[in-house]
Amino acid sequence: MALDPALERYSRQILFREIGEAGQRKICGSRVLLCGCGALGSVLADGLTRAGVGFLRIVDRDFVELSNLQRQVLFDEADVAEGLPKAVAAGRKLARINSQVQLEPLVADIHSQNILGFADGVDLIVDGMDNFETRFLINDTSLATGTPWIYGGCIGSHGQTMTIFPGETACLRCLIEAPPGAGAAETCDTAGILAPVINVIASLQIVAALKILSGHRDQIDPALTIVDVWDGTLRKMNTRNLRDQGRCPACVGGVREWLAGTRGSQTTVLCGRNAVQVSPAERAPVSLSDLADKLRGVGEVAVNPFLLRLTVNSGEFIITVFPDGRAIIKGTQEPAVARGLYARYVGS
């Protein structure tokens, strides 16, 4: 039987028995929200577009920079020169890759007030974020709307991924109750990142997405997969007993603090100062000297017992961090830019 010409471009994927023509039709009719289009996000967007999802909404708050090109595979030097938002640059590339996919690139900062709109009418949420805060918000949104989501995170040569079916499997808060306090964990901008681990984790996320979208969600193990590309290791940690412990405030207790906006960072534009104050979600004391150690390779760092001052991008931004985790980001009046810088250098 000849293949439907509209599906011809997917013939190799259709030959893969578990997908088949029926699975491909389901993929072509599916709607996906991709949160974040950085390193993981650009691999995810590329993979989902080539695989032929019907509709892909891509939300990202950031602009393409030169230091992104080492791993953010959708972007090139022309995007840096044009100063394009990542969502826009991604949308342009993806439209050339597969014109059958309905793309909706959105330049926006995902927060508790807008995420339900972004998640409206999608079958799946895929995580390409770079911070815990948005992931807890995605987790709440998944639970509130009954939409599955696929977590992925990476640092250094190390990465992990887990698929969450709300109400059925462990959720992100079953695994970790709260994000680390400001400065307590590393970010790709403080600890570095190898591009290959991004590709491995995003690829595992895409496989999980294809299983869900082609009607094979039963073939996803309840597990957290942990990869290290430097060691060449992959481990699957069982998450079956996690939800059963019954102590998760989100999926067992029904609490949606992140979606309600009662948890999460707050930003205040400091009028006339070209600055934004970011107050972190987790109020915990920050060791300024430890944070200074992490940031020395990143930019110019000055520290005293009262504050830490980090200058990045040749003086374009000055980030002043206080011992309570609060920071004033000078050089912008945009909360989204300030939150992005905070996530990168202090961690959120």
Add this chain to the structure above:
Amino acid sequence: MPTVHFTSHLKNFVDGPLPNVSGTTVRELLDCVFGERPKLRGYVLDELGSLRTHVVIYISDRVMADRVGLSDAVAATEELYVMQALSGG
């Protein structure tokens, strides 16, 4: 004796080979490792000695339940696996 492993990212704080550990609870086993590694301890436990919220400990195939007292029993043949959720991407 049980074995203790840290995910590769936490190994940055381990500094050299891990000692042989002995004990029957998570707390006892970790104390063997943390003795001369205050930085690693600070990364895994908070000031009160509870597990930090973004750190997870597996005992073989199950997640440690007592995040405050670290009193979960560990059999001699089991492995302790200490990992943290990652934020980057």
